Amino acid sequence: MAPDRDERAPYLCAETLLTLIQNNYVAPADLDDLRSPKRQLFAVRSLALGVNFLGGRRNERAADGGTTPEDYGEMLAKGSDLRGSANLALAQQALQGLxxxxxxxxxxxxxxxxxxxxxxxxxxxxxxSGRNSSLYTVRKVHMRGTGITLARMLLDPPDPDSARLGQVTVKAIKQALTAPTPLALISDVLENALPPDQVYTNRPIDIEKDEKDAWTLGADPRLAELCSRLCRHAEGVMLQGHASDPAKLWQLRCILALDFAVHILRTAWEATATPDEDRFLLLSFGGAPRAGDALRQKSEDSYARARIRLGEATVATLGQRMKELKTDPSVKGFAGEFRDAALRSDTDSVASQLEALPVDAPDSEYARLARVAAEVSTSYGRGSEDGFRVLLESVGMVSGGSRYRYLTAGTDLLAAMVGALSAQMPMSSRDFMNEVRKEWGLVINLESAADTSLRDQLDGADLARNVRLAERLMSDAGLALGLSDRTTIVGERADRRQP
Incomplete structure (x- = not known):
């Protein structure tokens, strides 16, 4: 699974949920029965965003039969009342707030x-559909197929424990997404006014090969750990007893992105043989000036090192693949292995150098060519580290200016982590922070830093202050309760409901 710099949390979540919705919340019996998550909803989208998504369509009729789809979309974009409707402007304001x-x-x-x-x-x-066109079409721009893979993990996980968790999770997601709401009635009425036999209505769109590939990837044994973790965390979020359905779905949005980002990083750690003591991300709480905040500076370092590891993992994986191809007697040339012309089009290209390389060349030579390919190519480049950054930014985990970025957690992300661990709630703040270290590799307190390289780099007082600030943030958000003996209990309201 490869991250993309456009693939932020909202797009990842939408693609996952749309895959569930379009397939009626069940795994298709056959790959050919899979339905694409590409869903238009151009009528309600025009109302919600104030943009006419039905422009350029003047040859059909919509609504009362005397209105073209383009005119219909224009009225919706303006929030103008249609024949037989009232207060569409008020509905537009409500949707814009979402x-x-x-x-x-x-x-x-x-x-x-x-x-x-x-x-x-x-x-x-x-x-x-074109630079000078007013026609809109659904295209995989910000949605790259990862959500389809995650949906497969929830609908059809390979092991029995994950399958049980995935089943109750999808059931809870369906209940949350289909709960009665006046806004849903508005959406249904607006969409039903469009001609049912035209390509721009809400009928299913043909599935594409890469969407099928993304679905197939969800059963890959190499993703078993991510699948297990995702099913466990999503089940924890969706089976909370006191959280509202919208709150659960918002937490799910954060957890999907966080689990994917952490999986990417763990894969990079494995590819680069990173020492266990360096496999962590340090969260810093509080707003002290950077110059006097040693913990924030170490958080910056952990984030920077994580991105470096991702870049190194790309080079290591590419070098290993080059070596595999070079030693494969069935491979006669290498130009076809690279998409970028810069890697294969001249006598000094990476493909040419790889072809001239002796089969028994040392690993350092493959690593050198892989590094050149990563520096020259737009296909390899910094895609993984940029995708990782974007995912963390989209869940509020990256703070600071463009030069000194450090890792933290806002109330939304903390709520999502509390929800993901709801099966173990309530627990002390110390136990919660230790579980956060175990589940996501995030360090907050002294105990979770004990097995890392931070143990000799940070003063215990810095980490103790970090804990107090995190506890205060959770208490203010209603996620924790401070007791009189200075013990903080996390998730005392995260009661579980029966699946």
Whole structure:
């Protein structure tokens, strides 16, 4: 699984949930029965985002029969009442309040998504079909197929324990996404006014090969650990007793991105044989000035080293693959193995150098060629580390300026981690922080730092202050309760409901 720099938490979550929805919350019996998550909802999208997604369609009729789809979309974009309707402007304001802020960073309107709230309000990323065209079409731009893979892990995990957790999780997700709401009724009415036999309505869209490949990848044995972790965490989030359905879905959004990002990093650690004592990310809480905050500076270091490891893992994996191809007698040339012309088009290209390399060349030579390929190519480059950064940023885990970025956790992410561990709640803050270290490799307190290289680099007082700040943040957010003996209990309200 490879991250993409456009694949932030909202897109990952939407693609996962849309795969569940479009397949009726069950795994298809056959790969050919898989339905694409590409879902348009151009009518309700026009109302919610104030943009006409039905432009350029003037040859059909919509609504009352005297209105073209383009005119219909224009009225919806303006929030104008249609014949037989009232207060559409009020509905538009309500929907605009549900736009996920992570999708509003200067992107095109088609890439904006609503928060995960109801299945009738979830749609796929869209783009104009051409630079000068007013026609919109759903395209895999921010959604790259990872959500399809994660959906497969929830719907059809390989081992029995994960299968049991996945089954109850998907059932709970369905209940949350189909709960009655007036906004769902509005969506259904607006979409049903479009001609049912046209390509731009909400009928299923043909599945593509890479979407099938993404589904197949969900059963890959190499992803078994991620699958197990994801099913356990998602089940914990969705079976909380006191959290509302929208709160659970928002926590699920964070957990999907966090689990994927941590999986990427753990894979890099394995590929680069990173020592166990360096396999961690340090979270820093509080807003002290950087110059006097040693813990924040170490958090910056842990984040920077993680990104370096991702780059090194790309080189190590590429070098290993080069060696495998070189020693394979059935491989006669290497130009076809590289997509970028810069790696295969001249006599001094990476492909040419690889072809001229002796079969028994030392590993350092393969590593050198792999590093050149990573530096020259846009296909390898910094994709993994940028994708990792974007995932963490989208769940509020990266803070600071562009030069000095450090890792932290806001209340949304902390709530998601508490929810993911709800089966073990309540617990002391010390136990919670130790579980966070175990599940995600995140260090907060002295005990979780004891087996890392931080034990000789940080003063115990710095970590103790970090714990107090984290406890205060959780207490203020209602995630923890401070007792009179200075013990903080986390998740005392995270009661479980029966699956």
């Amino acid at each position: 736009v996920d802020p992570e999708t509003e960073r200067g992107e095109q309107a088609g890439s904006k998504l609503l928060r995960p709230f109801h299945e009738s309000l979830l749609w796929f990323d869209a783009r104009r």
